[in-house]
Amino acid sequence: MLRATHQTFNGLVLAQFVTSALTVLPVAIIFGFNFPMVIVLLDRTAGTKSGRSATVGSAYAANTFGAIVGSLITGFWLVPWLGSFRVIAAAAGVNLLLAVALEFR
DSSP states (O other), X not given: OTTTTTTOHXXXXXHHHHHHHHHHHHHHHHHHTHHHHHXXXXXXXXXXXXXXXXXXXXXXXXXXXXXXXXXXXIIIIIHHHHOHHHHHHHHHHHHHHHHHHHHTO
16 A cells, blocks of 8 residues: 555555545445434324424434443443454344335335
């Protein structure tokens, strides 16, 4: 990578940044669509305006609680037990199964 960046430190850092961004950003953007889509689905199923507010508020609370518990379980238990690759593969598999289940619901 140093040859491609003309053997400068700044070029190397820039190349690493661009490579990381091209790897992470598409996945992060796709994962970022999950929760807003859930909110839209919940908003459509709720009846009155106050019912929608309560439904969306409950969804945000559940999302926050799940993020906290999930990060603790993953960081302290799953990664040491299964390893990073298996945890990522399992998370991708669960997301795929949920997408298929929601599609054919």
